[in-house]
Amino acid sequence: MDNKPKHGLARGLTNYGDAGFSLYLRRSFAKSMGYSGEMLARPVIGIADSRSGFNNCHRHFPELIDAVKRGVLAAGGLPIEFPTVSLGEVFLNPTSMMFRNLMSIDVEEMVRAQPMDSVVLVGGCDKTVPAQLMGAASADVPAVQLLAGPMMPTSFRGERLGACTDCRRFWAMHRAGAVDAQGIEEIEGNLATTAGTCGVMGTASTMAAIAEALGMALPGTAAIPAVHSDRLRAAEASGRRAVELAKNPIRPSQVITGKSIENALRVLLAIGGSTNAIVHLAAIAGRVGVRIDLKKLNALSDSTPVLVDLKPTGQYYMSDLHAAGGVGAVLRELRPLLHLDCMTVAGETLGERLDAEPAWVDRNVVKPFEAPLSKEGGLVALFGSLAPNGAILKRSAADPKLFEREGRAVVFISLDDLAARIDDPALDVTAEDFLVLQNAGPKSGYAMPEAGYLPIPAKLARAGVKDMVRISDARMSGTAYGTIVLHVSPEAAAGGPLALVKNGDRIGLSVKARSIDLLVREEELAKRRAQWRAPVAPPSRGYAKLYMDHVLQAEHGCDFDFLRKA
Numbered sequence: 001m002d003n004k005p006k007h008g009l010a011r012g013l014t015n016y017g018d019a020g021f022s023l024y025l026r027r028s029f030a031k032s033m034g035y036s037g038e039m040l041a042r043p044v045i046g047i048a049d050s051r052s053g054f055n056n057c058h059r060h061f062p063e064l065i066d067a068v069k070r071g072v073l074a075a076g077g078l079p080i081e082f083p084t085v086s087l088g089e090v091f092l093n094p095t096s097m098m099f100r101n102l103m104s105i106d107v108e109e110m111v112r113a114q115p116m117d118s119v120v121l122v123g124g125c126d127k128t129v130p131a132q133l134m135g136a137a138s139a140d141v142p143a144v145q146l147l148a149g150p151m152m153p154t155s156f157r158g159e160r161l162g163a164c165t166d167c168r169r170f171w172a173m174h175r176a177g178a179v180d181a182q183g184i185e186e187i188e189g190n191l192a193t194t195a196g197t198c199g200v201m202g203t204a205s206t207m208a209a210i211a212e213a214l215g216m217a218l219p220g221t222a223a224i225p226a227v228h229s230d231r232l233r234a235a236e237a238s239g240r241r242a243v244e245l246a247k248n249p250i251r252p253s254q255v256i257t258g259k260s261i262e263n264a265l266r267v268l269l270a271i272g273g274s275t276n277a278i279v280h281l282a283a284i285a286g287r288v289g290v291r292i293d294l295k296k297l298n299a300l301s302d303s304t305p306v307l308v309d310l311k312p313t314g315q316y317y318m319s320d321l322h323a324a325g326g327v328g329a330v331l332r333e334l335r336p337l338l339h340l341d342c343m344t345v346a347g348e349t350l351g352e353r354l355d356a357e358p359a360w361v362d363r364n365v366v367k368p369f370e371a372p373l374s375k376e377g378g379l380v381a382l383f384g385s386l387a388p389n390g391a392i393l394k395r396s397a398a399d400p401k402l403f404e405r406e407g408r409a410v411v412f413i414s415l416d417d418l419a420a421r422i423d424d425p426a427l428d429v430t431a432e433d434f435l436v437l438q439n440a441g442p443k444s445g446y447a448m449p450e451a452g453y454l455p456i457p458a459k460l461a462r463a464g465v466k467d468m469v470r471i472s473d474a475r476m477s478g479t480a481y482g483t484i485v486l487h488v489s490p491e492a493a494a495g496g497p498l499a500l501v502k503n504g505d506r507i508g509l510s511v512k513a514r515s516i517d518l519l520v521r522e523e524e525l526a527k528r529r530a531q532w533r534a535p536v537a538p539p540s541r542g543y544a545k546l547y548m549d550h551v552l553q554a555e556h557g558c559d560f561d562f563l564r565k566a
C-alpha cells in the first residue's frame with residue numbers, strides 16, 4: 001500500500017475500494033468545471049466562505065474572495081471556495097451563540113473531508129471567527145484567518161455614529177424620552193452604513209484582534225476597514241501565504257498554544273475587549289487541550305494596562321485603530337508581557353514580527369505602556385456563593401461607584417418575565433437595587449443570549465438613572481456598557497445558586513475582593529434547592545437536542561463536551 005502523504009486533489013479520496021479509480025473520477029469531475037490538468041496538479045487552497053444574504057457584515061466577501069484567489073493563483077496554488085454556515089448576528093433566533101458550535105463543526109468537517117492542502121477562513125461577524133478558529137484548530141489543516149474588517153463610522157448631524165455602541169446609546173435615550181419616534185427612525189438608517197463588522201471594540205473587533213494576537217491572521221490585518229483597499233491587499237496576501245503554508249505546513253496546533261492564548265488574553269485586556277471573547281477564547285483553547293483558568297485571568301488583568309481608547313469604553317472606532325498603527329501598535333506596547341517565541345501563520349515568531357515592524361503609533365488612540373488609560377485590565381472574574389465557578393464583570397465599562405456594595409435583589413425569572421415587567425410603573429425597584437435575571441444561560445432554552453445588559457427600568461431611566469448593578473447568566477454585547485455581572489456559573493437552568501435568588505434577598509458585590517455572594521442562610525437555600533425544577537423541557541430532536549445534551553458552561557467556552565480535545 002502507498003503510504004506517502006497525499007497532496008492537492010489526491011487528499012482524502014472518496015472510497016470506492018480502488019484509489020486509482022477514485023482519483024481518476026475526481027479529476028474527471030473537476031475537469032467538468034473547466035480546470036486544466038496543470039491547474040489540478042497544483043496545491044489546493046480552500047477558501048471557507050461565510051457569506052449569506054442574512055449577513056450584512058459579509059456583503060463585500062465576493063470582492064474579498066476574488067482578491068484571495070488572485071493571491072493563490074499568483075503563488076502557484078489552485079483556489080477553491082466552499083460555503084459554510086454563516087452567522088449574521090442580528091438575524092438568528094434565539095441567538096447566534098446557539099449556532100457557533102454548529103458552524104465550527106461545519107468548518108472542521110468540510111476542511112477535513114474535502115481535498116485541500118491549506119485553507120483561508122473568511123469571516124468576521126461576531127461568532128463566525130471563533131467558529132472558524134475552533135473548527136480549524138480541530139481539523140488542524142494549515143489555515144489563515146482573513147477578517148471581514150470593521151465598518152466605517154458615519155457622520156450624522158455633526159456626530160460620528162457607529163454600530164453598535166451608538167445603537168444602544170440612542171435606544172436608551174429613546175426609552176428615556178430624549179429621542180422621539182421620528183428621531184430614532186432617522187438614526188436607524190445611519191448606524192450601520194458600510195460593509196464590515198461593528199466598528200467599535202465589540203465582539204467582532206475583539207475576536208479580530210485576538211485572531212491576530214494568536215498568530216492566526218497575518219500581521220497588521222485585524223483592524224483594516226472592510227472597505228479600505230488595504231483589506232483587499234490583505235486578502236491577496238492571505239491567499240499567497242496559504243500556498244506557502246500548503247508547501248511548508250504550519251498547523252493551527254503549532255500556533256494556538258497555551259502561550260499564544262495567554263498573549264491573546266493580554267491583548268483582550270489591553271484593548272478593553274468584549275466579555276464574549278473570554279467565552280470564545282476558552283472554547284478555542286479547549287480545542288487544543290488548553291484550559292483558561294479564570295483566576296489566572298484575574299492575575300493577567302491586574303498586570304495588563306488598558307491601552308486602547310475605543311468605544312464602548314473610549315471615544316474612537318476601529319478604523320481609527322487601523323490608522324493609529326493597528327493591533328501591532330498594541331503588541332509593541334505589551335511586548336515585555338508577551339511570549340515572543342510564539343509561531344505565527346506568517347512563518348515568523350511574534351518577536352520577529354515586532355522587530356521587523358515600523359514603530360508608528362497615534363498616541364490619541366493607543367496609549368503608551370507607562371501612561372495607560374488604566375493600569376489594570378478591563379475584565380475581571382468574580383467568585384463566591386452566587387457564582388462558585390465564576391462570573392465576569394467588564395470593569396472598564398462599569399461605574400466604579402457601584403463596585404463595593406450590597407443590594408436588594410429584584411428578580412426576573414426569565415427573559416419573558418423581564419420584558420413583561422421591567423417598565424411596569426408598579427415595579428418595586430430603586431436605583432440602589434440589584435437587577436437579577438435568571439434562566440438566560442447556555443441551557444436556558446434561550447442559548448445564553450446577549451441579554452445581560454438589562455434595561456434600566458423606564459421610570460428610573462426617566463429620572464436620570466444611567467447605571468445599576470445587573471446580574472445574570474446571560475452574555476452581553478461587546479458594544480454595551482454598565483455595571484453588569486455576566487456568565488454566572490453554574491447557570492440557573494442547570495440548578496446553580498442563581499436559580500435560588502428571590503426578590504428581596506441581599507447580594508454582596510466587591511470588585512476589589514473579586515467576590516459576588518448571595519447573603520442568604522444555607523438552611524433557607526437548601527429548602528429552595530429541594531423545590532427547584534428545571535425551567536425548560538429538554539428538546540426531543542435535531543440540533544436543539546444535540547446542543548442541550550452537550551453544551552458546557554461558560555468557563556468551558558460553551559463548547560460541546562465531545563468537541564474539546566481530551
Ligand code: FES
Nearest residue numbers: 057125197198204
Ligand atoms: Fe456583524 Fe455586529 S452585526 S459584527
